[in-house]
Amino acid sequence: MSSTTTFRVLLQKEQLVFSAAHFITFAGDICECVHGHNYGVRAEVEGQLDENRYVIDFIAFRDSLTELVKQLDHHMLLPTKHAMIQVEEENEEVTVRFRKKRWVFPREDCMLLPIINTTAEEIAWWIATKLKDKLYPEIGPRLNMLEIGIDENHGQWGYCRLPWIDQK
Numbered sequence: 001m002s003s004t005t006t007f008r009v010l011l012q013k014e015q016l017v018f019s020a021a022h023f024i025t026f027a028g029d030i031c032e033c034v035h036g037h038n039y040g041v042r043a044e045v046e047g048q049l050d051e052n053r054y055v056i057d058f059i060a061f062r063d064s065l066t067e068l069v070k071q072l073d074h075h076m077l078l079p080t081k082h083a084m085i086q087v088e089e090e091n092e093e094v095t096v097r098f099r100k101k102r103w104v105f106p107r108e109d110c111m112l113l114p115i116i117n118t119t120a121e122e123i124a125w126w127i128a129t130k131l132k133d134k135l136y137p138e139i140g141p142r143l144n145m146l147e148i149g150i151d152e153n154h155g156q157w158g159y160c161r162l163p164w165i166d167q168k
Contacts, residue, residue: 145163
């Protein structure tokens, strides 16, 4: 094998699912009603083989991804970076406003995400960045890429692909 040969590992398992509520905005000023999905998650990495002759330890990969997926399960997913959506935490509640709409949720039922919109693509980005932060110290720079896919409706996938090593 040459030094330019790369390998990929895909992880897509029955336990990599979460149920969550969300809403998105589109066309500038339209806001969907709150609704939910049973999301599916898949993850792929690409890189060189390690001394054990695998790209990544399947168990460590699965367990780290499962931990992140569980954080989203049975929560209201809320974006904190949207210019028109105000998310305020006070005591044990989260109040969310978009124009004339207003929602109040128990804090423990919410997952506040540092994204602009709770689309499948941005949820995939959040998972990818968290997973990379968790795994990089163990794996080091051996990988080239991490890709996360989020299925929000039985075949409607949003993806995020991150380089494993940040380009300066």
